[in-house]
Amino acid sequence: xxxxxxxxxxxxxxxxxxxxxxxxxxxxxxxxxxxxxxxxxxxxxxxxxxxxxxxxxxxxxxxxxxxxxxxxxxxxxxxxxxxxxxxxxxxxxxxxxxxxxxxxxxxxxxxxxxxxxxxxxxxxxxxxxxxxxxxxxxxxxxxxxxxxxxxxxxxxxxxxxxxxxxxxxxxxxxxxxxxxxxxxxxxxxxxxxxxxxxxxxxxxxxxxxxxxxxxxxxxxxxxxxxxxxxxxxxxxxxxxxxxxxxxxxxxxxxxxxxxxxxxxxxxxxxxxxxxxxxxxxxxxxxxxxxxxxxxxxxxxxxxxxxxxxxxxxxxxxxxxxxxxxxxxxxxxxxxxx
Amino acid sequence: xxxxxxxxxxxxxxxxxxxxxxxxxxxxxxxxxxxxxxxxxxxxxxxxxxxxxxxxxxxxxxxxxxxxxxxxxxxxxxxxxxxxxxxxxxxxxxxxxxxxxxxxxxxxxxxxxxxxxxxxxxxxxxxxxxxxxxxxxxxxxxxxxxxxxxxxxxxxxxxxxxxxxxxxxxxxxxxxxxxxxxxxxxxxxxxxxxxxxxxxxxxxxxxxxxxxxxxxxxxxxxxxxxxxxxxxxxxxxxxxxxxxxxxxxxxxxxxxxxxxxxxxxxxxxxxxxxxxxxxxxxxxxxxxxxxxxxxxxxxxxxxxxxxxxxxxxxxxxxxxxxxxxxxxxxxxxxxxxxxxxxxxxxxxxxxxxx
Numbered sequence: 001x002x003x004x005x006x007x008x009x010x011x012x013x014x015x016x017x018x019x020x021x022x023x024x025x026x027x028x029x030x031x032x033x034x035x036x037x038x039x040x041x042x043x044x045x046x047x048x049x050x051x052x053x054x055x056x057x058x059x060x061x062x063x064x065x066x067x068x069x070x071x072x073x074x075x076x077x078x079x080x081x082x083x084x085x086x087x088x089x090x091x092x093x094x095x096x097x098x099x100x101x102x103x104x105x106x107x108x109x110x111x112x113x114x115x116x117x118x119x120x121x122x123x124x125x126x127x128x129x130x131x132x133x134x135x136x137x138x139x140x141x142x143x144x145x146x147x148x149x150x151x152x153x154x155x156x157x158x159x160x161x162x163x164x165x166x167x168x169x170x171x172x173x174x175x176x177x178x179x180x181x182x183x184x185x186x187x188x189x190x191x192x193x194x195x196x197x198x199x200x201x202x203x204x205x206x207x208x209x210x211x212x213x214x215x216x217x218x219x220x221x222x223x224x225x226x227x228x229x230x231x232x233x234x235x236x237x238x239x240x241x242x243x244x245x246x247x248x249x250x251x252x253x254x255x256x257x258x259x260x261x262x263x264x265x266x267x268x269x270x271x272x273x274x275x276x277x278x279x280x281x282x283x284x285x286x287x288x289x290x291x292x293x294x295x296x297x298x299x300x301x302x303x304x305x306x307x308x309x310x311x312x313x314x315x316x317x318x319x320x321x322x323x324x325x326x327x328x329x330x331x332x333x334x335x336x337x
Numbered sequence: 338x339x340x341x342x343x344x345x346x347x348x349x350x351x352x353x354x355x356x357x358x359x360x361x362x363x364x365x366x367x368x369x370x371x372x373x374x375x376x377x378x379x380x381x382x383x384x385x386x387x388x389x390x391x392x393x394x395x396x397x398x399x400x401x402x403x404x405x406x407x408x409x410x411x412x413x414x415x416x417x418x419x420x421x422x423x424x425x426x427x428x429x430x431x432x433x434x435x436x437x438x439x440x441x442x443x444x445x446x447x448x449x450x451x452x453x454x455x456x457x458x459x460x461x462x463x464x465x466x467x468x469x470x471x472x473x474x475x476x477x478x479x480x481x482x483x484x485x486x487x488x489x490x491x492x493x494x495x496x497x498x499x500x501x502x503x504x505x506x507x508x509x510x511x512x513x514x515x516x517x518x519x520x521x522x523x524x525x526x527x528x529x530x531x532x533x534x535x536x537x538x539x540x541x542x543x544x545x546x547x548x549x550x551x552x553x554x555x556x557x558x559x560x561x562x563x564x565x566x567x568x569x570x571x572x573x574x575x576x577x578x579x580x581x582x583x584x585x586x587x588x589x590x591x592x593x594x595x596x597x598x599x600x601x602x603x604x605x606x607x608x609x610x611x612x613x614x615x616x617x618x619x620x621x622x623x624x625x626x627x628x629x630x631x632x633x634x635x636x637x638x639x640x641x642x643x644x645x646x647x648x649x650x651x652x653x654x655x656x657x658x659x660x661x662x663x664x665x666x667x668x669x670x671x672x673x674x675x676x677x678x679x680x681x682x683x684x685x686x687x688x689x690x691x
Binding site: 006008009010011012013014015047048050051052053056062063064066083086087088089090092093095096097099100103104107130131134135137138231234237238241242243245 | 361362363366368369370372373374375376379380382383388391392395396399400406407409425428429432433437438439440441471472473521637662663664665666667
């Protein structure tokens with residue numbers, strides 16, 4: 001087999017035209033001007049085989065041969081040629097279009113959440129303590145101010161809290177309740193992974209006459225801590241972001257937009273599941289400790305009532321706690337499982 | 338330098354020869370390469386992405402040619418993989434710390450600021466070294482100090498001018514990048530003008546204002562339709578889409594004009610000079626329709642869009658090659674034989690996820 005091409009000089013811009021003849025073991029470069037060189041195939045370094053491009057051959061001394069024939073492949077059985085054939089394989093292409101979305105769905109909605117949840121479950125308590133304290137420092141600086149409640153209200157809330165902790169036989173060192181004034185959070189309660197639970201002044205005022213409802217809200221927050229929800233959500237976010245960056249590192253611009261939306265939806269779903277879990281924790285414990293699950297419904301109702309007159313602060317609570325109606329309904333009809 | 342071979346090859350005319358850049362790729366063959374590479378990447382949980390990157394790049398490099406000689410992308414998948422792993426580790430560390438340990442993440446960002454110039458230099462150095470035309474590689478000679486001034490200090494200082502000095506900073510950045518590029522032993526020289534950067538920046542600014550007014554009017558008209566007014570989410574979606582498209586348009590406009598300016602003022606002394614006559618409107622329409630096609634096809638149109646863009650860019654670019662171009666010698670391969678260079682190769686990677 002003979003073919004023509006260009007032989008570039010080593011380390012240089014210059015080249016000569018020459019002919020390549022192939023035998024089983026060797027290749028021979030020759031031209032009319034006296035070039036005649038025989039080289040054994042194993043001493044040649046082959047370039048990539050890509051559709052529409054000739055495979056280039058690098059000689060041991062740095063010279064390079066590029067064939068004029070765009071379909072030229074020195075070795076049809078090399079790995080590179082195999083990859084090239086796969087890339088042009090119709091079945092694989094159709095398979096890729098079909099399977100890629102499925103695999104991505106599996107990876108991001110099943111595999112990563114699963115791994116995130118189980119890895120979060122194995123984090124030692126000391127690490128969770130550090131995580132919680134660092135987050136608390138930041139949130140305190142950014143959005144919390146000292147409470148402006150009178151002592152009586154604080155004392156009452158603390159009484160309910162301690163009673164609850166004792167009834168649940170939880171560690172008093174781990175679980176702490178903090179009172180803060182916050183415009184940013186409005187009427188809200190949230191839990192940090194190490195057991196710090198924060199309630200805002202607005203929430204206490206709103207539930208001032210409903211001790212049972214307040215207790216239900218606290219139970220809901222304790223549920224988040226017991227299930228390690230914030231650690232799980234962080235692990236999920238980290239895993240998803242890194243996986244997205246690795247898988248889609250090649251695509252730019254527009255994909256970022258799609259990914260941003262995707263991550264948001266995934267997190268939304270993840271956190272909805274967590275709310276349900278924390279609700280279940282609250283409802284089952286209310287029943288177990290001899291209170292009524294309806295108290296949780298009352299709490300939700302009082303909180304969601306605010307939506308009309310004070311939508312600014314309330315909407316924040318509701319955006320992370322969707323489907324209030326169905327949750328109220330569930331609390332009303334809750335029976336011991 | 339082998340002068341004889343010069344005469345030997347071509348009876349070089351004393352005048353420069355003008356060649357339009359050719360791009361020979363096509364959407365169909367690239368689509369199948371792209372799709373199969375993504376499949377392999379997902380199946381190997383991202384590891385194959387290093388191989389995919391090399392093959393995707395070589396597809397575009399190898400299909401781009403000047404005067405019948407193609408470009409080559411020389412990086413090996415292992416080099417890419419090493420860089421990816423390092424980048425992924427840094428990124429994971431940042432993501433994990435920012436979601437778990439915000440204080441450590443803040444410290445990390447501060448340290449990262451000092452690493453950025455090095456990472457940028459490293460990326461440019463790597464990618465240029467891995468680019469070959471004929472049998473000669475490109476290279477990059479920028480240093481840390483200049484990169485730190487141009488990429489960190491000046492953009493930061495321009496905040497205090499209310500970004501009015503930003504076009505000048507962008508000119509500095511482009512000058513830094515391009516004036517440090519070598520083809521073999523020949524240095525690229527660019528002469529960029531500050532006034533041109535300001536002209537382009539203002540053209541973009543006026544376009545933004547103009548488009549914003551159009552969108553504003555459009556939104557008011559849409560807002561008056563009852564159906565839409567009752568669905569604020571839909572209206573919000575339309576506005577987000579418009580913003581996205583506007584960014585696409587303005588970015589395309591800026592890229593086209595800056596590209597022309599840089600190319601038309603760049604030359605490798607005695608080797609080649611460049612011309613770019615990319616029509617701004619054509620390019621903006623292309624970028625816009627590409628973005629639309631990709632969004633509407635859920636990403637499937639990406640290969641078509643990339644090929645289409647490469648074709649337009651190639652057709653708008655020509656290179657005038659001087660006869661003495663044959664004198665260029667590759668300095669990369671010679672220095673590579675030294676032991677010090679081998680040791681430095683441990684870090685001969687592009688630290689990026691893209």
